[in-house]
Each structure stands twice: as structure tokens, then as C-alpha cells.
Amino acid sequence: MALQxxxxxxxxxxxxxxSGKITLGEGSSTLRRTIRDLIDKGHRKIVLNLYDVxxxxxxxxxxxxxxxxxxRNVEGELKLLHLTKRVHDLLQIxxxxxxxDVQSDEESALKSFR
Amino acid sequence: MAxxxxxxxxxxxxxxxxxxxxxxxxxxxxxxxxxxxEEIHKMGMAVREGVINAYNYGNQQxxxxxxxxxxxxxxxxxxxxxxxxxxxxxxxxxxxxxxxxNLLRTSGRGLFLMRAxxxxxxxxxxxxxxxxxxxxxxxxxxxxxxxxxxxx
Numbered sequence: 001m002a003l004q005x006x007x008x009x010x011x012x013x014x015x016x017x018x019s020g021k022i023t024l025g026e027g028s029s030t031l032r033r034t035i036r037d038l039i040d041k042g043h044r045k046i047v048l049n050l051y052d053v054x055x056x057x058x059x060x061x062x063x064x065x066x067x068x069x070x071x072r073n074v075e076g077e078l079k080l081l082h083l084t085k086r087v088h089d090l091l092q093i094x095x096x097x098x099x100x101d102v103q104s105d106e107e108s109a110l111k112s113f114r
Numbered sequence: 115m116a117x118x119x120x121x122x123x124x125x126x127x128x129x130x131x132x133x134x135x136x137x138x139x140x141x142x143x144x145x146x147x148x149x150x151x152e153e154i155h156k157m158g159m160a161v162r163e164g165v166i167n168a169y170n171y172g173n174q175q176x177x178x179x180x181x182x183x184x185x186x187x188x189x190x191x192x193x194x195x196x197x198x199x200x201x202x203x204x205x206x207x208x209x210x211x212x213x214x215x216n217l218l219r220t221s222g223r224g225l226f227l228m229r230a231x232x233x234x235x236x237x238x239x240x241x242x243x244x245x246x247x248x249x250x251x252x253x254x255x256x257x258x259x260x261x262x263x264x265x266x
Contacts, residue, residue, distance in 0.1 A: 024166055025130050058163055058227055062220035069218055086155070093230055094223055095212050 003027040003053070005034050013045040013110055014038050015081075019052030022060030031060070035067040035078070044076030045113045049106070051082035056090060068100060077101070081109050119188040126165065126181040128173045136183055137162040140194055143185055147192055148254060156231035157192070157251055163224040164196035164247045172198025172245050190253055191233075197246040202239030 003020035016034055021027045038046055048067075056064075064080075071078040079101045083091065091097045103109035124139065126132040141158040149157065165181060173179035179199040186193040209216050211223045229235040234250035 023162075024133060057159065057166065058221070058223040059166065061223055065218055066220045069220075090227075094226070095217060099217055 003030040005030065007034075007038075010110060012043075013047060013113060014043045015047040015049055015106070015109075017049045017051070021055040022053055022063065023055065023057045024059035028059045028063040031063045031067065035070060039070065039074055039076070044071070044074060046071055046076065046078045047081050047103075047106075047109050048078065049081045050084065050087055054084045054086055056087055061090065061094060061096065064100070065096065077113055079103055079109050079112065081106060119186055121187075122185045124183045124185075126183060128169055128175060128177055128179045128181060130169070132181060133162055133165045133169060136165040136181075136196075139183075140185060143187065144192060144251070147187055149192075149251070150254065153251065153254075157194070157249075160228045160231040160235075160249050161194055161196070163228050164194070164249065167224050167247065168196050168198035168200075168245070171203075172200030174200065192251050192253065194249045194251075195246055196249075197240055198244045200244055202243055202245045203237070205237045 001020040140161040168181040182197040232249040
């Protein structure tokens with residue numbers, strides 16, 4: 001399934017609930033566009049809820065990294081929420097688990113912003 | 115009588131759609147060969163990364179170029195080869211994506227993932243040019259050594 005995301009806002013935090021695959025092509029493009037749109041609208045606190053993303057390839061990982069860097073460059077924060085086992089394992093073996101702020105529940109994710 | 119090696123040769127177009135196609139083909143063959151769900155998933159991902167590499171870096175997305183994939187299956191293992199029509203490369207010259215200075219790079223993890231997901235992985239430069247990625251996954255019976263029946 002192509003990547004789809006729906007945006008919710010809780011105070012000044014944007015939560016994107018994603019479902020589908022983050023892979024080379026449409027999925028990666030959707031992720032890139034979503035983060036860019038949020039930044040353009042002034043959001044600096046972003047949570048990517050990946051509860052329904054069970055597949056990500058190296059291009060998708062690259063877009064996550066790019067999103068992280070883009071948000072950081074505007075002095076914002078980007079966090080990941082509800083990783084599936086496969087995505088979790090991928091971020092572990094690529095050492096990106098040490099880069100991203102990964103949260104296991106939404107309440108903790110919201111409280112973790114500075 | 116020794117089991118024969120079965121071989122499938124596929125020519126893929128240098129199109130984004132070829133990435134999904136190659137992945138599905140290999141996963142179907144792996145399933146028929148008796149690999150479990152997790153192994154099938156890893157093999158699919160490895161082949162996906164291989165064809166992405168051929169599409170993006172080997173063939174530079176040049177539509178006229180082709181990607182050649184072969185799948186060989188014998189009693190012990192499945193071997194997948196992905197050959198592009200680029201210039202070839204040396205594995206040793208590829209930056210380590212796990213190095214601290216490379217963690218925030220947005221590309222360069224495909225080869226690492228292929229090596230992580232398969233039992234063996236190597237890169238050759240083909241005689242006519244082009245990079246050939248060779249990935250091997252051992253069949254479950256071959257790994258456990260349960261190849262022959264024992265008399266009771």
C-alpha cells in the first residue's frame with residue numbers, strides 16, 4: 001500500500017499517523033513532502049507515528065534521516081513513535097536508533113519535547 | 115542422484131517498477147523453496163536493495179540500460195545475482211554507513227543491508243563492465259544439517 005499520512009495537532013505538536021510502506025518512489029516522496037509541508041506551515045515539533053508502517057527500505061531510511069536533519073536545521077524536533085518490529089530492527093542494525101528519539105507511547109512522546 | 119540446480123534468468127528494465135517486480139519474484143521462489151516467512155522477507159529486501167543499486171547507481175536510471183537477475187536454486191542454497199550495465203565498483207571503496215561521520219547520510223545503506231540480510235554477499239565487476247551483486251541464502255535443511263533420513 002502506498003504511504004498515507006493524516007495529521008493531528010495537539011497544542012503546538014504535529015502528529016502524523018502513517019500507514020503503508022516507505023520505499024523508493026512514492027512512499028519516500030510522500031514522507032519528504034509531508035515533513036516539508038509541516039515545516040513550511042511553521043511546525044517545529046513533529047511526531048511521526050509509524051504504527052502501521054511495516055516496510056521500509058534504504059531509501060525510506062534515507063528520507064527519515066533527511067527529515068530529521070531538515071527539522072533539526074530549523075531548530076525543531078522530530079520524533080518517531082510506535083515502531084513495528086521490522087522497522088525497529090532496521091534502525092537498530094543501521095545504528096540509527098542512537099540518532100532518533102524513539103517513543104513507545106504518544107503521551108511520552110508529547111511530554112518529551114523541550 | 116544429485117539434485118539439479120534450477121536457474122531462472124530475468125531481464126529487467128531500468129524502471130522503478132522493476133524494484134518491486136524483482137522483490138516479488140525472489141520472494142515467490144524463496145517461498146516455494148521452503149524458506150520461512152522471516153527469511154523470505156529478508157531475501158526480498160536484499161534483492162530489492164540490489165535492484166535499487168543497479169537502477170540508481172549502476173545504470174544511473176538510464177532507461178535504455180538493462181538489469182539482469184539470475185536466481186539459482188540447488189539442494190543447499192539459493193543464489194541471486196543482480197548485474198547492471200554500469201562501470202562497476204569496489205566494495206572496499208564504499209563508505210561505512212555505521213561510521214559515526216556517516217550516520218546522517220541520506221544514502222549508502224543498501225549494500226550494508228544486503229550483507230546483513232543474506233548469508234553471503236559479494237560484488238564483482240563483470241567482464242563486460244557493470245557490477246554484479248551476488249547474494250546467497252542457505253536453505254533451512256542445509257543449515258541444520260537435516261538433509262537425509264535416518265533408518266529406525
